[in-house]
Amino acid sequence: xxxxxxxxxxxxxxxxxxxxxxxxxxxxxxxxxxxxxxxxxxxxxxxxxxxxxxxxxxxxxxxxxxxxxxxxxxxxxxxxxxxxxxxxxxxxxxxxxxxxxxxxxxxxxxxxxxxxxxxxxxxxxxxxxxxxxxxxxxxxxxxxxxxxxxxxxxxxxxxxxxxxxxxxxxxxxxxxxxxxxxxxxxxxxxxxxxxxxxxxxxxxxxxxxxxxxxxxxxxxxxxxxxxxxxxxxxxxxxxxxxxxxxxxxxxxxxxxxxxxxxxxxxxxxxxxxxxxxxxxxxxxxxxxxxxxxxxxxxxxxxxxxxxxxxxxxxxxxxxxxxxxxxxxxxxxxxxxxxxxxxxxxxxxxxxxxxxxxxxxxxxxxxxxxxxxxxxxxxxxxxxxxxxxxxxxxxxxx
Amino acid sequence: xxxxxxxxxxxxxxxxxxxxxxxxxxxxxxxxxxxxxxxxxxxxxxxxxxxxxxxxxxxxxxxxxxxxxxxxxxxxxxxxxxxxxxxxxxxxxxxxxxxxxxxxxxxxxxxxxxxxxxxxxxxxxxxxxxxxxxxxxxxxxxxxxxxxxxxxxxxxxxxxxxxxxxxxxxxxxxxxxxxxxxxxxxxxxxxxxxxxxxxxxxxxxxxxxxxxxxxxxxxxxxxxxxxxxxxxxxxxxxxxxxxxxxxxxxxxxxxxxxxxxxxxxxxxxxxxxxxxxxxxxxxxxxxxxxxxxxxxxxxxxxxxxxxxxxxxxxxxxxxxxxxxxxxxxxxxxxxxxxxxxxxxxxxxxxxxxxxxxxxxxxxxxxxxxxxxxxxxxxxxxxxxxxxxxxxxxxxxxxxxxxxxxxxxxxxxxxxxxxxxxxxxxxxxxxxxxxxxxxxxxxxxxxxxxxxxxxxxxxxxxxxxxxxxxxxxxxxxxxxxxxxxxxxxxxxxxxxxxxxxxxxxxxxxxxxxxxxxxxxxxxxxxxxxxxxxxxxxxxxxx
Numbered sequence: 022x023x024x025x026x027x028x029x030x031x032x033x034x035x036x037x038x039x040x041x042x043x044x045x046x047x048x049x050x051x052x053x054x055x056x057x058x059x060x061x062x063x064x065x066x067x068x069x070x071x072x073x074x075x076x077x078x079x080x081x082x083x084x085x086x087x088x089x090x091x092x093x094x095x096x097x098x099x100x101x102x103x104x105x106x107x108x109x110x111x112x113x114x115x116x117x118x119x120x121x122x123x124x125x126x127x128x129x130x131x132x133x134x135x136x137x138x139x140x141x142x143x144x145x146x147x148x149x150x151x152x153x154x155x156x157x158x159x160x161x162x163x164x165x166x167x168x169x170x171x172x173x174x175x176x177x178x179x180x181x182x183x184x185x186x187x188x189x190x191x192x193x194x195x196x197x198x199x200x201x202x203x204x205x206x207x208x209x210x211x212x213x214x215x216x217x218x219x220x221x222x223x224x225x226x227x228x229x230x231x232x233x234x235x236x237x238x239x240x241x242x243x244x245x246x247x248x249x250x251x252x253x254x255x256x257x258x259x260x261x262x263x264x265x266x267x268x269x270x271x272x273x274x275x276x277x278x279x280x281x282x283x284x285x286x287x288x289x290x291x292x293x294x295x296x297x298x299x300x301x302x303x304x305x306x307x308x309x310x311x312x313x314x315x316x317x318x319x320x321x322x323x324x325x326x327x328x329x330x331x332x333x334x335x336x337x338x339x340x341x342x343x344x345x346x347x348x349x350x351x352x353x354x355x356x357x358x359x360x361x362x363x364x365x366x367x368x369x370x371x372x373x374x375x376x377x378x379x380x381x382x383x384x385x386x387x388x389x390x391x392x393x394x395x396x397x398x399x400x401x402x403x404x405x406x407x408x409x410x411x412x413x414x415x416x417x418x
Numbered sequence: 419x420x421x422x423x424x425x426x427x428x429x430x431x432x433x434x435x436x437x438x439x440x441x442x443x444x445x446x447x448x449x450x451x452x453x454x455x456x457x458x459x460x461x462x463x464x465x466x467x468x469x470x471x472x473x474x475x476x477x478x479x480x481x482x483x484x485x486x487x488x489x490x491x492x493x494x495x496x497x498x499x500x501x502x503x504x505x506x507x508x509x510x511x512x513x514x515x516x517x518x519x520x521x522x523x524x525x526x527x528x529x530x531x532x533x534x535x536x537x538x539x540x541x542x543x544x545x546x547x548x549x550x551x552x553x554x555x556x557x558x559x560x561x562x563x564x565x566x567x568x569x570x571x572x573x574x575x576x577x578x579x580x581x582x583x584x585x586x587x588x589x590x591x592x593x594x595x596x597x598x599x600x601x602x603x604x605x606x607x608x609x610x611x612x613x614x615x616x617x618x619x620x621x622x623x624x625x626x627x628x629x630x631x632x633x634x635x636x637x638x639x640x641x642x643x644x645x646x647x648x649x650x651x652x653x654x655x656x657x658x659x660x661x662x663x664x665x666x667x668x669x670x671x672x673x674x675x676x677x678x679x680x681x682x683x684x685x686x687x688x689x690x691x692x693x694x695x696x697x698x699x700x701x702x703x704x705x706x707x708x709x710x711x712x713x714x715x716x717x718x719x720x721x722x723x724x725x726x727x728x729x730x731x732x733x734x735x736x737x738x739x740x741x742x743x744x745x746x747x748x749x750x751x752x753x754x755x756x757x758x759x760x761x762x763x764x765x766x767x768x769x770x771x772x773x774x775x776x777x778x779x780x781x782x783x784x785x786x787x788x789x790x791x792x793x794x795x796x797x798x799x800x801x802x803x804x805x806x807x808x809x810x811x812x813x814x815x816x817x818x819x820x821x822x823x824x825x826x827x828x829x830x831x832x833x834x835x836x837x838x839x840x841x842x843x844x845x846x847x848x849x850x851x852x853x854x855x856x857x858x859x860x861x862x863x864x865x866x867x868x869x870x871x872x873x874x875x876x877x878x879x880x881x882x883x884x885x886x887x888x889x890x891x892x893x894x895x896x897x898x899x900x901x902x903x904x905x906x907x908x909x910x911x912x913x914x915x916x917x918x919x920x921x922x923x924x925x926x927x928x929x930x931x932x933x934x935x936x937x938x939x940x941x942x943x944x945x946x947x948x949x950x951x952x953x954x955x956x957x958x959x
Binding site for chain 1: 534
């Protein structure tokens with residue numbers, strides 16, 4: 022039975038659709054409204070408020086905190102200066118991904134790690150020899166993401182800190198409406214946005230302050246269904262969908278490596294030993310079998326499939342993550358899988374995230390993706406496209 | 419405004435001296451779409467817009483500091499989705515935010531909100547008629563089926579009923595096949611749709627006046643007809659053909675106002691190399707031996723071009739820029755009978771708070787869609803009665819949207835823009851159309867008074883009011899008699915008859931002179947189809 026998050030009193034009264042899901046044991050809103058288009062458009066044109074409290078949060082402190090995390094993560098955390106956030110992943114000894122998340126270097130000896138799955142035991146196994154303390158903060162800290170083009174203007178109403186100086190992937194402590202919070206310029210929507218971390222006791226006051234400051238800027242609470250569309254538009258992967266924790270996989274085929282997921286940029290190989298380093302070095306030398314790509318489905322072919330049945334093109338609202346095969350250009354051989362996808366109302370294309378054999382991963386390569394119309398399995402062309410699919414200038418400015 | 423200067427230069431800043439493959443007269447959205455397609459095909463294209471902003475009647479302007487109005491047209495739906503893809507308009511800033519619902523307040527304190535949640539809509543309609551509530555989805559289904567049939571007609575040049583060419587016969591046969599594919603019941607429905615009035619047609623389904631009234635107004639928008647006038651049922655369908663992301667009957671706001679669509683088209687045209695100039699009023703289309711060879715821009719500047727494509731209406735093109743003396747008598751005769759008779763106006767308000775409807779107080783989804791003041795058929799008929807005798811309606815039909823509730827770029831935080839489409843405001847006032855400037859504010863007062871019957875505090879919230887009469891549409895945007903569609907969208911003026919029988923294929927009796935505005939098939943609305951089809955036909959020729 023999922024339990025409420027610290028924001029539940031507010032989210033429950035706003036969730037008039039009563040559509041909830043279980044996110045890591047917490048009640049999480051799928052969509053506040055029915056239909057939920059307004060949540061999507063608020064997120065993309067104004068701002069959305071998303072309860073992300075269920076993320077797992079760990080605080081790592083002590084003189085070896087950065088060295089300890091560097092030993093676990095594929096990224097060299099020791100290189101990260103204070104006040105910075107990084108996205109990274111971590112692997113098992115065989116270079117297979119365990120999870121991904123963000124690491125905040127709050128100060129020299131104090132870091133915070135946010136993960137999709139519980140990682141206390143995984144992290145603990147590396148503690149020997151490091152002078153660190155590891156604390157699970159998950160149940161103590163509430164978190165909310167405020168994302169979208171007007172998010173900065175909203176925060177400005179209730180804080181004196183210089184938000185213009187808070188660059189992309191920076192983090193600082195601040196007072197928001199007199200509440201002590203941590204603000205990170207991070208998010209899962211590929212847009213301008215922030216994540217705000219606060220002690221549980223102050224969660225409801227924070228929510229109220231944000232909603233009230235956000236009203237003139239058209240802030241709306243946004244559920245996970247719309248977040249799923251946004252993260253696909255942003256080309257961001259999801260644990261359990263695009264990849265699976267290697268520690269949970271029954272067979273090798275279900276495991277992935279950071280290189281196969283396009284996370285090369287998070288892998289710093291030339292440094293002190295870290296978990297999975299040897300296998301990742303070998304993979305880098307030999308090349309990866311799979312690559313993570315974005316696909317854009319051919320509109321005319323989709324239209325033609327519907328027309329065969331006398332139908333106009335129809336889309337299911339929201340993102341799918343059921344997984345479908347991806348074939349080579351003539352459809353004769355399966356060369357990968359599309360793990361999730363969505364119709365993008367802002368890009369005006371049907372998009373998918375996929376894992377394909379490396380030689381089919383070049384931008385512009387035309388592949389075929391399974392596409393079902395009126396219970397008939399067909400295929401349509403899908404071109405390998407650069408990601409993010411949606412990448413507004415204001416994301417980083 | 420600053421966005422316009424990034425895309426287009428004022429004409430006088432650098433007068434073009436070279437000769438072009440094509441000059442597009444008029445920088446409305448259709449002219450810009452046409453220019454984009456021609457430039458994409460490698461043609462050297464110049465767009466000449468007389469005003470300081472682009473978009474024609476699909477333009478956004480900061481009329482009051484901090485408030486951007488979609489000054490004329492106000493919602494987007496019919497814009498062809500394949501144009502968005504072919505011109506890559508999303509990359510150039512095309513963004514449309516769907517309207518959430520339709521809200522109809524009634525004078526007796528009741529209201530009806532129809533939204534995207536089918537069950538909530540059913541419950542809402544059932545408060546007035548349980549039968550209508552059940553029938554409404556069946557009606558929508560029938561309209562969707564007919565819209566998908568008719569959609570093929572608007573996505574290709576109108577069939578030529580007189581030509582015996584194999585291509586024309588094939589096209590007509592194709593149409594016949596699609597008609598045959600309609601469900602049997604719908605064949606009759608479609609036939610009725612072509613001849614009936616909007617009210618009669620809706621009465622085939624619905625019994626409640628509270629539903630028929632507000633639904634019937636789609637049949638009269640932009641026409642000088644009443645909801646009981648024959649032929650208006652078809653216009654109803656025209657308004658069901660809009661699609662956003664594959665869903666029929668969706669209307670939306672363009673981000674930054676409807677000018678956002680035009681600017682996206684302009685950016686696409688620029689990206690393909692088209693040259694776009696503002697403050698370049700074309701006074702004359704130059705003819706040499708009966709062929710168009712260029713244009714004369716105000717100030718006497720002549721610019722040569724192999725082809726001239728007019729995006730302005732037929733009256734402006736042929737009577738102002740060409741002259742009747744250069745045209746066949748029959749062509750002139752038909753042009754003169756092409757009906758404009760603008761019947762609508764626009765009132766734009768900048769307000770310091772949201773309107774508070776006494777029948778449904780406070781903020782809510784009902785304000786985020788289409789708010790229709792059309793409480794019943796009789797109300798609408800009375801409104802039409804006034805217009806028949808040359809007056810604006812004492813109590814007009816109002817179609818209201820508040821784009822600032824979904825688009826934060828059009829008003830300062832916490833403040834709003836209210837866009838009000840008003841019908842009837844006949845161009846032909848009984849005192850004469852030139853009396854409109856003297857009556858402009860009286861119309862504005864009538865509109866605000868009408869709205870105040872439902873939102874008593876509206877008057878106190880108004881920071882600025884802009885009233886656009888049919889006369890203003892003619893004077894400022896060049897729409898003859900203020901018709902928002904460059905000519906009425908009535909059955910006899912559609913398809914092969916638009917604007918003149920035999921000349922619906924974008925070509926004109928003047929060699930090298932083409933048409934690409936809303937006055938040619940498939941007509942008006944922010945659709946882009948005339949511009950696209952004209953360009954494609956020209957490129958094929």
